[in-house]
Amino acid sequence: MQKFHVITGAGATASRTAMLLAADGERVRLISRKGAGPEHPLIERVAADATDTPELTRLLEGADTLINCAAPAYHLWPKEFPPLAGSLLAAVKRTGTRYVMLGNLYGYGLVDGPITPDLPLLAKGPKGRVRAAMWEEALASGARVTEVRAAQFYGRDVVSEFSLLVQPQVLSGALALVPQELDVSHSYAAIGDVARTLVAATRDDRVWGRAWHVPVTTLSVRALATRLADVAGAPAPRLEPMTERDLALLAFTDPFWAELGEVLHTPGLPYVVDYSETEEVLGVKASPVDEVLAEAVQAA
Numbered sequence: 001m002q003k004f005h006v007i008t009g010a011g012a013t014a015s016r017t018a019m020l021l022a023a024d025g026e027r028v029r030l031i032s033r034k035g036a037g038p039e040h041p042l043i044e045r046v047a048a049d050a051t052d053t054p055e056l057t058r059l060l061e062g063a064d065t066l067i068n069c070a071a072p073a074y075h076l077w078p079k080e081f082p083p084l085a086g087s088l089l090a091a092v093k094r095t096g097t098r099y100v101m102l103g104n105l106y107g108y109g110l111v112d113g114p115i116t117p118d119l120p121l122l123a124k125g126p127k128g129r130v131r132a133a134m135w136e137e138a139l140a141s142g143a144r145v146t147e148v149r150a151a152q153f154y155g156r157d158v159v160s161e162f163s164l165l166v167q168p169q170v171l172s173g174a175l176a177l178v179p180q181e182l183d184v185s186h187s188y189a190a191i192g193d194v195a196r197t198l199v200a201a202t203r204d205d206r207v208w209g210r211a212w213h214v215p216v217t218t219l220s221v222r223a224l225a226t227r228l229a230d231v232a233g234a235p236a237p238r239l240e241p242m243t244e245r246d247l248a249l250l251a252f253t254d255p256f257w258a259e260l261g262e263v264l265h266t267p268g269l270p271y272v273v274d275y276s277e278t279e280e281v282l283g284v285k286a287s288p289v290d291e292v293l294a295e296a297v298q299a300a
Contacts, residue, residue: 002027005202006060006097008050008088009069010036012157013102016195017067018043021202031059032070051083056091065202066092067100075255078126085134092143099138099145100201102194103211105273106262107132114274115187117149117211125262139209146207148197150214151273154224155191155292156299161260162188163296166221170228170237171300177242178221179260187216187273188224190292193284200282207282213275215286224289231293 003026007014010032018028022042030037035047048055050070060066068088072080092099108115109123121132138145153160154167161179169176180186197214201207219227225237251258278284 003064003202004062005029005065005067006031006063007067007069008032008056009071010034010045011069012159012191013194013198014067014069016192017069017198020195020199024199029059029063031056051087053087053090056087057094060091060095060097063095063097065098065100067102067198067202069102069198073256074127075259078130081130081134085137089138089141089143092145093141098202098208099143100198100207101135101138101145101147102198103131103135103147103149105149105151107135110269111271112269114272115213116274117213117277127259127262135211144208146201146209147211148194148201148214149211150189150194150197151187151216151271152189153191153194154188154217154296156295158191158296162221162224165242166225166237166239167228167296167300170225171232171234171297173235173238175238175240176225177246178239179242179247180221181268182222182239182241183220184268185218185220185270185272187218187271189214189216189273190287190289192292192295193287197278197282197284200278200284204282212278212282213273215275215278215284216273217286217289217292218272219289227289228293228297231290232297 005021006029007018008031015038018030019038021028022040027042029044031046031048035045037045050056106128107121107123108119109128123129135147154162166176194214229237
């Protein structure tokens with residue numbers, strides 16, 4: 001029988017996930033407020049609001065899996081994520097649909113050492129706490145649920161500190177101001193690997209009731225920028241740490257930047273994700289970094 005999945009959201013991760021499923025002959029209903037998403041005979045694009053629980057419940061009927069990739073604007077997480085998460089959870093409980101959540105690492109808070117998926121969620125900031133609460137409530141609900149947690153994105157069509165502040169400047173030969181330590185190890189998740197991990201989670205009954213980490217590449221931001229320059233044939237990157245004043249000035253242009261303070265990491269402390277269980281159990285490996293960067297360069 002042909003599998004049927006519902007994906008909420010229509011951004012880069014949702015679109016890639018939908019295309020991977022469709023390429024394998026599985027039917028996808030992609031829900032977003034604008035009815036956006038890629039065109040494919042097996043992808044049905046629907047305009048709907050995922051916080052409308054009755055409508056979402058109707059759209060979930062008959063689905064094998066709900067994959068949530070939807071998220072409010074970054075600065076509105078504490079206000080708008082709880083009602084979205086509540087609606088998604090209520091809909092899967094009403095329909096019995098299996099639930100794959102796309103999450104991130106914020107819920108862990110500050111971690112000294114490798115970040116493993118069994119660590120407690122001890123974040124103290126509002127964005128970290130809302131992420132942790134979403135998972136804790138879903139886990140306690142009795143639904144068949146798992147969370148796929150991704151590090152900072154890099155690659156084609158992504159929105160992240162690296163894609164916004166480093167990639168364009170490196171490709172143009174300009175100075176890049178970076179809100180993190182330049183030579184400390186940091187894990188990055190390729191957007192394609194995020195999608196492949198979400199797909200793998202729909203196909204293995206061992207995933208339920210726990211979290212999984214997306215495979216990552218771990219490099220310093222300077223090393224990743226240097227790889228990007230090499231792939232693009234650009235000059236050696238020029239990077240400088242961003243000051244609090246730089247960040248404050250950026251905050252006048254977009255509230256996104258004012259929110260970064262919560263998730264900037266302690267100077268000198270590596271941020272390294274352990275994804276060994278994902279590789280061993282789900283069979284997903286990290287993509288070669290130069291291939292991911294080449295795809296981003298081609299799309300720039």
